[in-house]
Amino acid sequence: MSQLFYIIIAILLLQFILETVLDYLNAQRYNAPIPEELNDVFDEAEYKKSQAYKKTNYRFGLLTSSFSLILTLGFLIFGGFEWVDQMVRSVTTAPIPMALLFFGIIMIGSDIAILPFSYYSTFVVEEKYGFNKTTKSTFFLDKIKGWLMMVVIGGIILSLIIWFFQFAGSFFWIYAWGLVAVFTIFMNLFYSKLIVPLFNKQTPLENGSLKTKIKAFAKNVGFELDNIFVIDGSKRSTKANAYFSGFGKEKRVTLYDTLINDLDEEEIVAVLAHEVGHYKKKHIIFNLIASLVLTGITLFVLSLFINNPAVSTAIGVSQPSFHAALIGFGILYSPISEITGLIMNHFSRKFEYQADDYAKDTYAALPLITSLKKLSKNSLSNLTPHPAFVFMHYSHPTLLDRIQNLKR
Numbered sequence: 015m016s017q018l019f020y021i022i023i024a025i026l027l028l029q030f031i032l033e034t035v036l037d038y039l040n041a042q043r044y045n046a047p048i049p050e051e052l053n054d055v056f057d058e059a060e061y062k063k064s065q066a067y068k069k070t071n072y073r074f075g076l077l078t079s080s081f082s083l084i085l086t087l088g089f090l091i092f093g094g095f096e097w098v099d100q101m102v103r104s105v106t107t108a109p110i111p112m113a114l115l116f117f118g119i120i121m122i123g124s125d126i127a128i129l130p131f132s133y134y135s136t137f138v139v140e141e142k143y144g145f146n147k148t149t150k151s152t153f154f155l156d157k158i159k160g161w162l163m164m165v166v167i168g169g170i171i172l173s174l175i176i177w178f179f180q181f182a183g184s185f186f187w188i189y190a191w192g193l194v195a196v197f198t199i200f201m202n203l204f205y206s207k208l209i210v211p212l213f214n215k216q217t218p219l220e221n222g223s224l225k226t227k228i229k230a231f232a233k234n235v236g237f238e239l240d241n242i243f244v245i246d247g248s249k250r251s252t253k254a255n256a257y258f259s260g261f262g263k264e265k266r267v268t269l270y271d272t273l274i275n276d277l278d279e280e281e282i283v284a285v286l287a288h289e290v291g292h293y294k295k296k297h298i299i300f301n302l303i304a305s306l307v308l309t310g311i312t313l314f315v316l317s318l319f320i321n322n323p324a325v326s327t328a329i330g331v332s333q334p335s336f337h338a339a340l341i342g343f344g345i346l347y348s349p350i351s352e353i354t355g356l357i358m359n360h361f362s363r364k365f366e367y368q369a370d371d372y373a374k375d376t377y378a379a380l381p382l383i384t385s386l387k388k389l390s391k392n393s394l395s396n397l398t399p400h401p402a403f404v405f406m407h408y409s410h411p412t413l414l415d416r417i418q419n420l421k422r
């Protein structure tokens with residue numbers, strides 16, 4: 015076994031330990047006293063329920079992550095990658111079909127292995143706390159659609175990248191970067207039109223007082239907003255959401271039907287004002303550019319190591335290949351992507367304050383505060399997370415921090 019093999023095992027173990035410690039620290043604060051500003055989020059019975067929900071998720075999360083770790087380590091140590099690689103090589107030795115088969119087996123295989131966990135999470139945990147609205151047929155159809163999408167989109171991208179590698183050698187990363195950039199921008203523009211309809215129904219927001227209020231706000235801040243859609247989120251869960259997608263003529267706002275049911279009209283406009291804030295403060299463009307730059311860096315570093323046979327053999331295969339090197343690199347690079355993830359989370363939390371400030375300045379703080387409280391209540395969210403957990407995982411500031419900022 016190579017030295018890199020042990021480094022890979024060490025990375026997987028350290029990541030597991032770090033996550034487990036963070037989850038443990040966070041769980042120690044489930045019973046912490048509720049901050050005064052948040053006293054009115056839950057009543058007594060609801061708070062008990064939210065604590066029970068968090069504890070269930072904590073225990074179940076620990077079980078899931080332990081299972082994943084054992085599965086991954088077992089697969090590595092007992093030569094799982096070598097076994098799949100040999101199986102694929104007995105079918106074909108052409109690099110592109112070989113890589114497609116290899117990744118197809120690994121990804122769908124690992125998804126099937128954790129399927130019982132996601133089934134339990136949806137139909138036992140979420141069900142018990144009244145969140146789940148998914149039927150079993152929707153659940154399995156989602157899985158199959160997800161796999162088909164991964165096979166088609168992932169298959170095309172992977173084939174093209176290997177094809178670039180075949181004719182451009184180490185410079186493949188420049189072509190791959192161009193491909194990913196075009197794909198990312200295309201998806202940003204057309205995700206709502208092409209992908210969402212495979213899973214959900216979207217209808218334009220009907221005329222009425224809500225639409226009038228939204229239009230009045232948009233006009234007031236000089237924001238062109240013609241595409242407002244309602245999505246049937248209630249088909250799967252009672253949890254509510256709203257998001258912005260696209261830019262230029264393709265920009266649109268999508269409101270979950272659950273959001274419309276849970277919030278009053280002023281609150282919905284306040285949530286939209288927050289979303290418009292992200293757009294006006296150029297957060298959407300920043301995130302797009304940042305993700306393209308990070309992808310470029312990752313692909314460049316990949317190009318430095320892809321020809322090194324040690325990166326392939328690090329996952330226990332005997333014959334080096336592009337696909338094996340890709341998996342080896344993926345694990346070896348993951349500590350770096352964790353760090354970039356941390357930095358992106360830091361920016362994201364900063365942007366949330368800016369979007370909240372925008373909503374406060376152009377609309378009002380109070381309806382945003384009450385909407386945030388309602389949304390937290392309805393998702394039984396954690397009012398007292400551990401600061402270390404927030405630092406590592408939260409893309410949004412805590413409810414308390416956001417409310418204190420809005421009241422300032």
Ligand SMILES: [Zn+2]
Nearest residue numbers: 288292366369
């Ligand atoms: Zn936001």
